[in-house]
Amino acid sequence: MADTAGKTLLYPEDLKYVKSHEYIRVEGDSVVIGVTSFAADQLGDVTYVELPKVGANFKKEDKFGVIESVKSVSDLYMPVSGLVTAVNDRLSSEPELVNLDCYTEGWMIKVTLANPSELEAALSAEQYKQLASE
Amino acid sequence: MTTAQLKQTPLASAHTQLGARMVDFAGWFMPVQYRSIVTEHNAVRTKVGIFDVSHMGEFWIQGSGATEFLQQMVANDVTRLTAPNTALYTQMCNDEGGTVDDLIVYRLDSGYMLVVNASNIEKDWKWLSSHATRSTNVKMTNISDQTALLALQGPAAVNLLASLAGDHIKDIPSFHYGDGLIDGIKAAWGRTGYTGEDGFEIFVDIDKVEALWNTLLEKGQPAGIEPCGLGARDTLRLEATLPLYGHELDDTTGPLEAGLGWSVKLDKGDFIGSTVLRNQKENGLPKQMVCLRTDGRALPRQGYSVYNGDTKIGTVTSGSQGIFVGYPIACAFVPPEFAKVGTKLAVEIRESKVAAEVVKRPFYKRP
Numbered sequence: 001m002a003d004t005a006g007k008t009l010l011y012p013e014d015l016k017y018v019k020s021h022e023y024i025r026v027e028g029d030s031v032v033i034g035v036t037s038f039a040a041d042q043l044g045d046v047t048y049v050e051l052p053k054v055g056a057n058f059k060k061e062d063k064f065g066v067i068e069s070v071k072s073v074s075d076l077y078m079p080v081s082g083l084v085t086a087v088n089d090r091l092s093s094e095p096e097l098v099n100l101d102c103y104t105e106g107w108m109i110k111v112t113l114a115n116p117s118e119l120e121a122a123l124s125a126e127q128y129k130q131l132a133s134e
Numbered sequence: 135m136t137t138a139q140l141k142q143t144p145l146a147s148a149h150t151q152l153g154a155r156m157v158d159f160a161g162w163f164m165p166v167q168y169r170s171i172v173t174e175h176n177a178v179r180t181k182v183g184i185f186d187v188s189h190m191g192e193f194w195i196q197g198s199g200a201t202e203f204l205q206q207m208v209a210n211d212v213t214r215l216t217a218p219n220t221a222l223y224t225q226m227c228n229d230e231g232g233t234v235d236d237l238i239v240y241r242l243d244s245g246y247m248l249v250v251n252a253s254n255i256e257k258d259w260k261w262l263s264s265h266a267t268r269s270t271n272v273k274m275t276n277i278s279d280q281t282a283l284l285a286l287q288g289p290a291a292v293n294l295l296a297s298l299a300g301d302h303i304k305d306i307p308s309f310h311y312g313d314g315l316i317d318g319i320k321a322a323w324g325r326t327g328y329t330g331e332d333g334f335e336i337f338v339d340i341d342k343v344e345a346l347w348n349t350l351l352e353k354g355q356p357a358g359i360e361p362c363g364l365g366a367r368d369t370l371r372l373e374a375t376l377p378l379y380g381h382e383l384d385d386t387t388g389p390l391e392a393g394l395g396w397s398v399k400l401d402k403g404d405f406i407g408s409t410v411l412r413n414q415k416e417n418g419l420p421k422q423m424v425c426l427r428t429d430g431r432a433l434p435r436q437g438y439s440v441y442n443g444d445t446k447i448g449t450v451t452s453g454s455q456g457i458f459v460g461y462p463i464a465c466a467f468v469p470p471e472f473a474k475v476g477t478k479l480a481v482e483i484r485e486s487k488v489a490a491e492v493v494k495r496p497f498y499k500r501p
Binding site for chain 2: 044045047048050066068070071073092095099
């Protein structure tokens with residue numbers, strides 16, 4: 001397994017965040033969803049990511065998958081409502097991408113927004129950073 | 135329980151300074167990981183790692199009745215410790231054949247030292263004390279609070295210690311110990327461990343342990359030493375299939391069921407629990423520990439159910455990614471008819487049954 005040690009915690013300004021530690025990258029009427037560097041660091045070495053199939057429909061706060069590390073297992077929750085249009089298949093063979101690069105190579109799903117106004121409730125980088133450091 | 139109420143080893147602030155993630159382990163404020171469990175695990179398999187295990191308990195058992203007393207209390211045969219500087223692994227059983235604790239017994243110049251699990255220090259002390267009243271000439275001393283313990287483990291561990299304590303330590307056989315100075319610090323070291331690798335466990339006074347820890351970390355830099363937490367300790371011991379009390383051994387699970395028959399000497403005479411263990415040996419075990427390798431990437435974890443077809447036959451007691459071997463591994467207890475190597479079973483992981491096969495013990499054996 002890859003050495004995932006020594007990564008610093010970052011919260012890019014151009015992303016939105018939710019309390020359950022997922023991030024949202026807005027791309028037109030779609031969003032890319034993954035877990036934050038804080039979540040990846042708390043989990044430790046990720047060994048398995050279980051993601052939904054393309055075409056799955058979720059409401060905000062629905063469970064959409066499972067993330068498992070050497071230490072623990074956690075559910076993944078939808079930060080918005082929508083239809084899954086793409087899934088990062090690389091995570092099935094390279095789950096450590098979540099530790100190494102959660103915001104780009106370690107993305108999880110792409111979703112067409114059902115209700116774009118839900119984004120208004122999401123946290124900014126600054127707000128999330130405060131939450132994560134509490 | 136808040137952090138302030140947890141017991142601390144003398145190295146608590148050293149761990150925090152190294153960036154360790156600290157947790158409550160059996161009432162102790164202990165490092166679970168420094169950099170990453172995977173990094174630490176692989177360092178011990180390929181280089182060298184150092185662990186603070188000062189939370190472990192140490193008791194002296196002395197007096198003219200010490201040998202006779204221990205023969206009653208433990209399942210292994212302490213009269214085999216005839217040579218000086220020897221030690222053995224054993225279990226204390228209860229009257230029902232379950233396990234009070236597993237431990238290492240060191241033979242000292244006068245009497246013995248028992249090294250017991252941190253989570254069981256009080257229970258063991260009470261258990262031993264309640265039986266010591268029946269024997270004469272046994273003096274017990276709990277030195278846990280004065281004694282720190284470091285584990286130096288990995289293929290580079292022996293050379294690292296030899297560079298600081300002298301080349302003669304290379305000749306100490308497994309389960310033997312020696313004492314002297316490590317870079318000027320008085321200590322004793324046993325050729326034992328809980329990782330499946332070669333190495334030493336080093337006993338030192340609590341006021342000297344920080345100096346020793348820092349020296350070993352500094353002098354171990356060229357060899358690639360990593361400070362290792364309880365997370366890696368657990369994944370390493372599971373890969374080496376060493377039992378953990380509370381998982382593979384407990385008050386209702388005995389050493390034969392856990393596959394530790396090599397350390398149970400039923401021919402030495404009666405000891406606490408021997409009647410039940412003898413009966414198990416003659417008439418069959420109620421349950422038996424197996425090593426399981428599961429398919430896929432989802433991990434079998436403690437408490438998950440083991441199935442034969444649609445029938446639940448057992449429970450996982452420890453499970454994780456086998457970090458060095460490269461696949462998910464678990465220990466589980468099943469009826470003996472399912473314990474044969476090659477038996478195809480399944481582990482239920484989040485509502486789906488994942489294929490599992492009984493494999494040879496241990497998962498990992500050092501080359």
